[in-house]
Amino acid sequence: MDSGDKASKYKGQGSSLLLVLVNALCFSLLQAEPIRVLVTGAAGQIAYSLLYSIAKGDVFGKDQPIILVLLDIPPMLPVLDGVVMELQDCALPLLREVIPTDKVEVGFKDLDAAILVGSMPRKEGMERKDLLKANVAIFKTQGAALDKYAKKTVKVLVVGNPANTNCLIASKSAPSIPKENFSCLTRLDHNRASSQVAMRCGVSSDKVKNVIIWGNHSSTQYPDVHHAKVNVHGSEMAAYDAIKDDAWLRGDFISTVQLRGAAVIKARKLSSAMSAAKAICDHMRDIWFGTKEGEFISMGVYAGGNSYGIPEDLIYSFPVQIKNKTWKVVDGLSINDFSRAKMDATAAELVEERDTALDFLSQ
Incomplete structure (x- = not known):
């Protein structure tokens, strides 16, 4: 082999090596930066059902690295x-x-997403105002920690009950973070309503869309199917037409969804965990990736500027559509007298909760 052939040989190897290095660099640049996701109440049963789904990419994407931050009270650290x-x-x-x-200064630092599951549960003999007082203290602290340590773009989902009012307190305690970044979980109620309709129609749950949960995540919530659609044998029709049982839709359907949590506790002797974790995943995935075209889901969000006559300084569950990580309340839906009364009743409960909680917050 002459010197020219040798030079040609090494030149080819150099090109191959350069290509490998360029490809490696490109691959490393394409790797997404990890996002920091906080789960509070992380030693509890909802978190136990939730953390695996987040960590394996079911929520924030199959190519999104995750740093999981798990916050709980000191006695739960061994767990x-x-x-x-x-x-x-x-x-x-x-x-x-x-x-x-x-430690909140560790838990809330540089967060991209916060899922606030932990709260004070209602204990035997505890009045609702006692429950509110205990949770105001918790969510005032967590809101202040978000304000001080988290990214201003953080998306905050409040799960711990009373979720709507806890979410409002957290938001008020984090004035530098936009109110629109806070939401509370009513997706579990939404999924329950969709499932009840699907079972009644003999179809799978993905054939039902656009049910609505209005108001509070409590027994006053209003599951509304006046705008829902059901796909039966390839034909999409209004839920009322598909079910053909107005008495059930205005009676047992509503009470079944409203009281489902209590029914699960009575049967399991524990509160909903698997279904709550699934709903949390659905909620956060829709925030990250948006809702499907022509579909809306239910979320407890800040009521400011709504077109449905709901008092503005509340976290109230509305039908929303999400695009570019930004939710928008679906406007212009017709509201009949039956729905109006239900929507106002759950709003009245939220106003009472808010006023009680704000009294505690100011103390």
Whole structure:
């Protein structure tokens, strides 16, 4: 082999090496930066059902690395250590780090998303005002921590009950974060309503769209199917036409959805966990990736500027559509007298909750 052939050989190897290096650099640049996701009440049963789905990419995307921050109270830290071990043992490629903590300055630092599951549960003999007072203290602290430590773009989902009012307190305690970044979970109620309609029609739940949960995540909520559609044998029709039982839709259907949480507790001796975790995933995935064209879902959001006559300084569940991580209340839906009365009743409960909570907040 002469010197020219040797030069040609090494030149070819150099080009191949350069190509490999360029490809490696491009691949590293394409790798998304990890996002920081906080779950509070992380040693509890809802979180136990939730964390795996987040860590394996079901919520924020199959190519989105995650740093999971797990916050709970000091007595729960030993349990949290077990949760961390299990997450490690799942060997999930997207899960870059798990940070267990009981300190807000660690838990709320540089967050992209916060899922506030932990709250004071109602105990036997506890009046509602006592429950509100305990939770005002919790969500005032967490709102202030969001304000001080989290990114201003953080998306905050409040799950812990009373979810609507807890969400309002957290938002008021974080004045530098837009109110629109806060929402509370009524997707579980939405999913319950969709499932009841689907079972009644003998179709799968993905054949039902545009049910609405109005108002509070409580027994006063109003599950509304006046605008819902059901796909039966390839033909889309109004839910009322598909079901053909107005008495059921205005009676047992509503009470079944309103009281479903209590029914689960009576049967399981524990509150909803698997279904709540699924609803949290649905809610956050829709915030991140948007709702389907022509469809809306239910979320508790700030009522400012709504077109439905709902008092503005509330977190109230509306039908919303989401695009570019921004929700918009679906306007212009016709509201009959039956619906109006239900919507106003749940709003009245929220006003009473808000006023009680704000009294505690000012103390």
